[in-house]
Amino acid sequence: xxxxxxxxxxxxxxxxxxxDPQPNEHHTLIQVRAAAxxxxxxxxxxGKHYSFDGTLPFGVGIDGIGTLPDGQRVYFAFPTAPWGSMxxxxxxxxxxxxxxxxxxDDITAAAMANPGMSAWAALVQxxxxxxxxxxxxxxxxxxxxxxxxxxxxxxxxxxxxxTGRNPQVLASLGADAxxxxxxxxxxxxxxxxxxxxxxxxxVVDYLWGHSAELLLPALAKHSPGRSxxxxxxxxxxxxxxxxxxxxxxxxxxxxxxxxxxxxxxxQQLLQATGEMLxxxxxxxxxxxxxxxxxxxxxxxxxxxxxxKRTVFLxx
Numbered sequence: 001x002x003x004x005x006x007x008x009x010x011x012x013x014x015x016x017x018x019x020d021p022q023p024n025e026h027h028t029l030i031q032v033r034a035a036a037x038x039x040x041x042x043x044x045x046x047g048k049h050y051s052f053d054g055t056l057p058f059g060v061g062i063d064g065i066g067t068l069p070d071g072q073r074v075y076f077a078f079p080t081a082p083w084g085s086m087x088x089x090x091x092x093x094x095x096x097x098x099x100x101x102x103x104x105d106d107i108t109a110a111a112m113a114n115p116g117m118s119a120w121a122a123l124v125q126x127x128x129x130x131x132x133x134x135x136x137x138x139x140x141x142x143x144x145x146x147x148x149x150x151x152x153x154x155x156x157x158x159x160x161x162x163t164g165r166n167p168q169v170l171a172s173l174g175a176d177a178x179x180x181x182x183x184x185x186x187x188x189x190x191x192x193x194x195x196x197x198x199x200x201x202x203v204v205d206y207l208w209g210h211s212a213e214l215l216l217p218a219l220a221k222h223s224p225g226r227s228x229x230x231x232x233x234x235x236x237x238x239x240x241x242x243x244x245x246x247x248x249x250x251x252x253x254x255x256x257x258x259x260x261x262x263x264x265x266x267q268q269l270l271q272a273t274g275e276m277l278x279x280x281x282x283x284x285x286x287x288x289x290x291x292x293x294x295x296x297x298x299x300x301x302x303x304x305x306x307x308k309r310t311v312f313l314x315x
Contacts, residue, residue: 003087004060004297004312009047012301013060013086015294021091027080028068030092034106035064035085036289037301037310038114039144039235040261045301051261059084060297063113063273065106066090073100075113075277078266086294086312096266098274103281111289111309112280113273115144118234119151119204120279121272122259127202127230131156134199138215139206139237141169142306143287148204149173151276154283161195163211169307181211192218199224203231209238216244220252228253234260237306 003018023029043049045060063077064085074097079090100109123129135152139145141164152160162175170178179191188211196218203219205212212233219229231254249256261269279285287309292300294312304310 001088003084004294005057006045006060007057009056012298013045014298015296018057018059018083018087021080021083021089023069023091027091027093028097030064030066030068030074030076030079030090030097032064032066032085032087032090032314033073034066034110034291034314035061035294035312036110036114037304037312038062039237040114042304053081055082058082059087059090061085061087061090063110064090065100065110068097074098075100075109075273077113077270077273086297086314088314096270098270098277101278101281104277107289107291107311107313108280108287109277110311111143112147112285112287113277115147115287115309116151116276116280116285117269117273118144118206118259119148120276121264121269122148122204122232122234123152123155123202124275125264125268125272126232126257126259127204129155129157129202132158133201134159134161136161136163136195136200136203136215137175137206138163138203138211139235140164140173140175141166142206142237143309144235145206146173147285147287148206149175150283150285151279152204154279154285161200163207185214188214189218193222196222196229197224199226200229201227203229205231205233206235207238208233208236208240208242210242211238213242213244216242216248216254216256220248220254223252223254225253228255230255230257232257232259234258
């Protein structure tokens with residue numbers, strides 16, 4: 001069959017022949033219709049993601065939209081290695097398949113699944129978010145952050161604070177408060193301190209890096225302390241390492257959590273995805289997406305950007 005395959009980590013994926021998967025007692029074969037690029041997919045394709053095991057060559061993609069042998073349309077995730085989701089067929093365990101709401105088309109569902117899951121899992125499963133709480137989305141101007149704002153609203157957030165580097169996009173998000181991360185450290189620290197003093201209950205952090213180095217001390221020093229601040233680390237777009245004074249964690253009721261593959265089981269991640277996709281219909285979540293034929297994967301791969309999800313269509 002044909003699939004998007006990585007033969008060398010220094011190169012991107014190409015549309016090429018790959019070994020045909022065979023159905024067995026452990027998995028079924030999904031006929032794939034659509035699969036999106038996400039940060040985790042790009043990271044795995046370059047060999048940089050912590051879940052990559054070093055095996056080459058391998059199929060690209062961790063989830064997608066397709067049909068079961070009986071014709072049912074499903075969302076599926078975690079194909080059996082070394083196959084990926086950006087292929088004509090993907091071997092997938094039946095428990096890793098979820099029925100899709102009819103109101104969600106293939107492109108929207110594929111684009112929304114991974115970023116929506118990241119926000120839903122962080123808020124619901126890791127932070128145990130409650131309606132009426134205040135949420136700060138660190139890195140809200142990309143597709144994942146924009147979707148996180150919609151999800152927080154849907155779940156009943158009293159106040160949503162958005163941070164980002166793009167002033168035009170940041171202003172368009174409809175957040176209750178905004179922090180432009182291009183400001184100098186003194187100004188950023190002052191803004192974070194003021195917001196923290198008004199009670200931030202949950203942080204969903206897609207960035208890490210320097211903004212986290214400024215935000216964490218502000219939360220520790222200036223939060224009212226009515227309840228612990230649950231800081232959920234989801235992505236590291238601004239850097240994978242930070243400098244953190246240990247006293248910050250000892251001197252405040254700050255809870256530092258991670259959300260992703262490993263901190264949550266595969267079944268928990270699938271549960272979060274299923275709940276989010278159902279909520280997407282009720283809440284009318286939106287996401288910007290660019291559909292592209294998967295045969296153009298080699299040229300489309302480097303053009304993917306944070307403002308639109310690239311969705312490969314497989315025919």
